[in-house]
Amino acid sequence: MRRARQQQTVLRALDEADGPLSARELWSRLSGTGVGLATVYRALQRGVEEGTLETVEVLGGGLRYEPRDREHHHHFLCSSCDRAFDLFGCVEGLESLLPGGFRMTGHEVVLLGTCDGCGDAA
Ligand SMILES: [Zn+2]
Ligand SMILES: [Zn+2]
Numbered sequence: 001m002r003r004a005r006q007q008q009t010v011l012r013a014l015d016e017a018d019g020p021l022s023a024r025e026l027w028s029r030l031s032g033t034g035v036g037l038a039t040v041y042r043a044l045q046r047g048v049e050e051g052t053l054e055t056v057e058v059l060g061g062g063l064r065y066e067p068r069d070r071e072h073h074h075h076f077l078c079s080s081c082d083r084a085f086d087l088f089g090c091v092e093g094l095e096s097l098l099p100g101g102f103r104m105t106g107h108e109v110v111l112l113g114t115c116d117g118c119g120d121a122a
Contacts, residue, residue: 006035010043011052019075019085020056020064058084059110074109080118087111 013029014021021029027040044065047053054068058075064084076085095104 003039006033006039007043007046009033009035010040011047014044014047014053014065015067017066019083020058020066021084022062022064025083026065056084059112074111076111076113076115078115078118079112080114083115085115 009030010026014026017026017029023037023040023044026044027035027037030040044053047065048055052068053065056064056066056075058064058077061077061082061084066086070086071088072090074087074090076087077083078085091107091109094107098104
């Protein structure tokens with residue numbers, strides 16, 4: 001029972017995050033809750049197996065996790081603190097970049113820069 005509650009704590013923290021998180025990033029947000037890193041890994045693993053979470057790699061920055069039911073969005077990667085943030089909304093007119101005869105079935109957009117916490121220090 002205790003384990004189930006810790007799993008809930010992990011998943012809720014991920015759900016409330018403003019972007020996809022690595023296991024370690026998620027764990028650092030849970031300091032003070034008594035949830036260990038192994039529990040975080042286990043909860044994430046189970047979430048992926050059960051299909052409620054998916055893994056995201058933002059520009060090769062290691063494995064991050066986010067809820068699968070999140071609406072269509074893109075990511076912002078801070079080059080200073082290496083955090084990834086969700087960006088809701090999308091880019092219009094990407095199809096216009098395609099050469100004749102090409103068909104687009106999906107897209108990935110990553111914006112780079114510095115986040116509001118790092119902008120002044122950069
Ligand atoms: Zn930053
Ligand atoms: Zn999009």
